[in-house]
Each structure stands twice: as structure tokens, then as C-alpha cells.
Amino acid sequence: MTAAESDPDPARLEPPWWTPRKSGARRSLSRETIVAAAVRILRAEGVDGVSMRRVAAELGTGPASLYAHVANKDELLELLFDEVVGEVPLPEPDPARWREQITRLWTDGHEALSRNGDIARVILGRVPMGPNAMRMSEFTLTLLRGAGIPDQAAAWAIDVVGMYVSASAIENAVTVDLAREGRDPEQYYGMVCRFFASLPPEEFPATTSLGDALGRGSREERFAFGLDVILRGLAALVPADRADRPGERP
């Protein structure tokens, strides 16, 4: 069960431009069953596999039937994204452990996205406003402010972290995709590294000499590094007189 389903009054949380559930749904189809079918396809075939026809076929009907429950494919993808974000568990915020909690939360988010094909593609360029995404933002904002990061910086930081997590999840999805197609991702990255190493050293001294380092590390390690860099940078924005007392409100 997702957070959205367990919410007592989810309607209040939805952006007003998501088409409201039409009253008196009568038969087999519903927004929930459509999203559930789409998630199954998403995990198996990625975003490109999620076509209106494919989802309809999964439900034993035609594509036109879906349009009674979902405005268009864009809206379906947004619903799909929020469904995936709903997989991330939210603990109780504890400002004293803000960096640890934020790291955990967004690492979980990164994994949830990575588990579900390249779903992260659909959110780049829009503001995530589904109920589950909103709860995640709220949680992060609370922790950042509690840590003493100025309001404006905290507000912008959400965007920065979100972009990094989404972009990295897309990168991961491609690796998973290669594996699904039977091609070894290691082999692909090996090819890339060999290309770097083969560049003319006169023009690319740094790239050729670093060759190995560029491809080293698991996806998890590389993601953790970037997230740590960002949080380090954010921590540097805490005013000196707050740095040692996280959690206090001024």
C-alpha cells in the first residue's frame, strides 16, 4: 500500500490541475488499476514501454478507454512518478541528525527511482507536485531549516538535490536497461574508459592519466559521493552562530 492510498483525504493534496476522479466510476477500470498496470510495465520495460496502447492491452481494453480516467499520457506519467516516490519511507524528523536523515531519505528516493526504470525522466523540467513528492519536500525543508540553513537557501536546495537525484537515477536506469538487453554494462563502461585512455595525451593529459578513476566505483558509491558534496556545500551555508546547535529555532 502506498502513502497516497493510506491518506485519509488525498484529494486535498493533489494539484488542482490533475483531473478530478470522475464521480460514479462503474466498471473495471479506475485510475488506480491503470497506474498499477503502468507501474508493472514501467518496471519491466522502462518509460518507453509505457504507451497508452500497452497499458490498455495490459488491462484487456483499448487505448481510448484510459482517457476517461486520465487526462493524457503526461498526466499518467506524473501519477506514475508520484506512485514511485510513495515507496520512500519517511521517518520522524530529528534536526540533530539532519545530514544523516537527509542522506538516508534521498538515497532511498534514488533507489526507488532506480528500481523503476527511467521514470525519473518524466520529472525533469517540471516541479514535482504529487502528494508523495510534496511530503518528501516538506520533510527535507523541515530538516534544512532545523539545521540552521537560511530559508532561501533551503528552498533552492530542494531543487538542487532533486535535480541531482533524478539525473543520477536516469544514469542508473540506462545501466539496468543495458543489462536487460543482455549487454553487459561493465563492458560498456570498459569501452568508454578505453576510449578515454586512447585519446592523444598531448591534448588530453588529465583525461588520459585519470582513465581508471573515471570509471571506478559502483553506482551507489558515485551517487553517495555527489550527495555528500552537495550536503557539505549546504552545511557551509549555516551561519557560524548556529553551526553547533542544530535543531534550535532562533
Added chain:
Amino acid sequence: MTAAESDPDPARLEPPWWTPRKSGARRSLSRETIVAAAVRILRAEGVDGVSMRRVAAELGTGPASLYAHVANKDELLELLFDEVVGEVPLPEPDPARWREQITRLWTDGHEALSRNGDIARVILGRVPMGPNAMRMSEFTLTLLRGAGIPDQAAAWAIDVVGMYVSASAIENAVTVDLAREGRDPEQYYGMVCRFFASLPPEEFPATTSLGDALGRGSREERFAFGLDVILRGLAALVPADRADRPGERP
């Protein structure tokens, strides 16, 4: 003129899986004219506008003709991406001013991408390996190492910065898109802010009280903030005994 065109021997720099220029091109079409036509469409209509048929029509021919010069649409998009990256001027690296130079370089890159529709979409999930992208990576690597950042961190940092810049450029492109469609982006973001403010304060205290800060700032300001956070985090990785002497090699 792009960097690629002015390069004395660009062939050596191209990844070996880009299809080689077929020898003895005879008539009007060429890889260059195709990419140029695609760039025009890209600027006017975004990546979605760049279809093989549309590009062919721009050149007064049919889609099949393009396949003699370009392996497939993916390759055309990669060529397109590198063409855009070629718009970024590379200065002489000066390790003493590494943060300033990196900020400048990637801000220029961000602007070049933002000027050209949502071209950044095509690079997410792959490693940019066109000649212009490679030169940009080399430049950044040189500066980061010169600044005293450990090799492994420098190698991974390229990815982090690249992901952030691409994701942010996509965000910008959507704003530009809205403007092109005649819809006011300000109005869209105003709508988003109003939605945030309208959430139930009991469940979303931070989001509702921050409402304004979440939407404040120009695209440039917001991008600059994130880049600064990342560079701040990277600077924190410089070993203490190197922090005051950028540019020296150990």
C-alpha cells in the same frame, strides 16, 4: 564557426562508434548540413521538433536520405549535443583562479544548453563523448586537480556537475517552451506557488510558510546557487596542506 570545425584533425577525437564520414560525398547533403538544419529546428521547436522527417524536409529531401550520413536519430542527437557544447569558449586554465574559471565555464555551458531548447535531455543517461564535451571535461579535470582535489574526487565531480548543469538546463528549457507557446512562465510559477501556499499548514508547515522563497529568484540566480553549493562542497575535499597553494603539483 564551432570548435569542431576549426579542429585540424577532429576525426581522431571522435568516439570510434560514431559512424565514419562516408568517403566521396558528392551532392548537397552532408553530416554538417544535416546537423546545421537540425540545430535550426532545435532552437525553434525543441528536441521533440527534431524528427528525421522534419530535418529532411528542411533540406528538401526525404527521411531515408539522412541515413547515409547518420546512423540513426540517437547519433544525430549526440552530434547535435556536441555541436551546442562547441559554443562554449575555453580559456587558458589558471589553477589559482580555479573556482572562478569552473564557475564561468559551466555557467557558459548551462547557457549554451538553455539557448538550444531541451537538448540537454539527450545527454542524460549517457557519457558525453563528443570532441567538444571531451575538451570541456579535460579543462575541468585539469583545474580540479590543480586545485588540489584528489584524483578520484575530481573524476567523480565531473559527473556531479554535469548532471546538475544538464538537469537545470532542461528546467530552463521548459520555461522557454512555455513562453514560446504564448503562456507566461511567471504565471505558471505563480500557480505553483499558490498551490504550495494552499496546502494544509498542519501537514506542511515548512512548505506553506516558505511559499514565497520557493519561487523566488531568476533562473540564473538559482543555477548559480546550486553550482556554488557544489563547488563549496568540492573545495572542502582539498587536503588541508594544499588548501592555500592552488596550482602546485605535489
Added chain:
DNA sequence: TTCGCCAGTAGAACAGTGTTCGTTAACGAA
């Protein structure tokens, strides 16, 4: 100068896409 080759150019077609239109059929309310 002539001939033959073949790279480059396309027209047509295939299988797929998102979306809309018009019709059918089933349910809730009266």
C-alpha cells in the same frame, strides 16, 4: 570518349505512437 560501377538519393511501406470522434451499453436516480 565511352563504359560500368556504386555511393548517394529518395519513394513507398511497416509497425508503432498519442489522441479524438462517434457509438454503444450499462448503471443510478427518478
Added chain:
DNA sequence: TTCGTTAACGAACACTGTTCTACTGGCGAA
């Protein structure tokens, strides 16, 4: 029971990337 609303759906439209096939037209060799 009847009526009106509305979910469901088949067919169609205008697209997409890509491939097959035929057909040029210019160059190198004779």
C-alpha cells in the same frame, strides 16, 4: 420502468523511426 449520464471501445488521423528497393548521376578505368 424509464431516462439521462457516462464509462467503454472500435476506428481513424496524423504522426514517428527505420528499412527496402529502385534509380539516378558523377567519377575512375579502359
